[in-house]
Amino acid sequence: MSAIPKETIEVIAQTIGITNLSSDVSLAVAPDLEYRIREIIQESIKCMRHSMRTFLIAEDVDSALALRNLEPIYGFASNDNLRFKRAPGYNGLFYIDDRDVDIKDLIEEPLPKAPLDTSITSHWLAIEGVQPAIPENAPTEATPEIRKTEYKEDGLPVDVKLPVKHIITTELQLYYEKIIELILNKPGSVPFRRALVTLATDSGLHPLVPYFTRFVADEVARNLHNLNNLFASMRLVRSLLQNPHIHIELYLHQLMPPIITCIVAKRLGNRLSDNHWELRDFSANLVALICKRFGHMYHNLQPRVTRTFLHTFLDPTKALPQHYGAIKGIAALGSRLVRLLIIPNLEPYLHLLVPEMQLEKQKNEIKRQEAWQVYGALLCAVGQNMHEKVKGISSLLSPPTRAALSGNGKAMIAVPGVTGVVVPMNSMSVDNTQGSTSGFPPMMGAPSSIGRQLSKENSSVLAQAWKDDIDAGQLLPPVFELFGESLLSFIPKPEASIFL
Secondary structure, three states: OOOOOHHHHHHHHHHOOOOOOOHHHHHHHHHHHHHHHHHHHHHHHHHHHHOOOOOOOHHHHHHHHHHOOOOOOOOOOOOOOOOEEEOOOOOOOEEEOOOOOOHHHHHHOOOOOOOOOOOOOOOOOOEOOEOOOOOOOOOOOOOHHHEEEEEOOOOOEEEEEOOOOOOOOHHHHHHHHHHHHHHHHOOOOHHHHHHHHHHHHOOOOHHHHHHHHHHHHHHHHHOOOOHHHHHHHHHHHHHHHHOOOOOHHHHHHHHHHHHHHHHHOOOOOOOOOOOHHHHHHHHHHHHHHHHHHHOOOOOOHHHHHHHHHHHHHHOOOOOHHHHHHHHHHHHHOOHHHHHHHHHHHHHHHHHHHHHHHOOOOOOOHHHHHHHHHHHHHHHHHHHHHHHHHHHHHHHHHOOOOEEEOOOOOOEEEEOOOOOOOEEEHHHOOEOOOOOOOOOOOHHHOOEOOOOOOOOHHHHHHHHHHHHHHHHHHHHHHHHHHHHHHHHHHHOOHHHHHHHO
């Protein structure tokens, strides 16, 4: 028995022009038709499942017919629901109610636009994490929190749109949350050190830079008692500075205050055993790195930082750890600032610092240790400065490089400290019996006839080079009187023997 009645077979036969189909043939064809329909429906369901859908559409039936090498059914689409109507006079017979279309109306309608050829175009989805306002990108209306209203002097409101928010993907959000979790909970772990490496090398982290800078500023402001988190935050800043793919200079105004705080704060950490001195040294090197990289872009960056350190160093009301951070900050910015800012104030400062280092005058052991730390910072800063200057003097005291020239047959020597200046040996005379009028001691062998051989320009350059080195030599004895033999460890032995 078939589920399809013989009347359905007869109606289908009449639609294709067969009018004298017998009842026996209809009964025999009905089971075969049912089998074919079931087969097509099963294939259609397979296509539906492979398309990850739960409802059957006309395209699934067309795909099933194509798999059976049958011609698809034309005129059916799945855009709208099909409307079936009951055929009058036939029970269980339905047909689709199609709208009659006049040919005249179709002819008079304008032709549709020709379809475009398939092509690929490229455009910027985001530049440095900000979506550009171009026709290819969907327009983004400013949300209420990034839109504000200002009023001009005449009282008329002006709608001001703030900068567009950064586009943060789910992967970047998870990455940011993981980094923050490592900073807060595992600042000294191996995963955190690996995360610092990715922060210093990954090229897709620029959208997260404003969030990292905001986190560092908030963390330093509210957690000065947690030394581990402060150190982890500074290491985070260093990794961001080392990343060549990040424009960190756009956020220096947010990063500099927390870094300066970690240098000259009155107290860092809540335990006496906390090594906040190392944090101050690390942060001072960060400031020096920032000034070196971005000082040419922001001309007032280093002067403002130097002024902050100098005011802290010269303020007697500041605590000794603050003086230590200021000295380390000035020393990290270069030996020239040490020579200009620290050495002129060294004697009166040590006059106030030495009593704090003595057990007889300072009974508080903690303050006495802080005073010794400040003394060590001063010694290192001045010692490094003396080391550089003494190495410069040694270039003048080193034996001249001799070279024979075949042009005129005269031996020539190069003047130390001046590039491109060569003087004939037979034109130089050294007076070892009388002091030099230019201020050189006899042991330095000041030349008496160089001015007659050199041009005016080269003579001035040479005189300035000798003057700078003599100033350094005159500066060494008073500094040696303040620090004693401790300063000798910073001076190389060959050069130290000259002054001894």
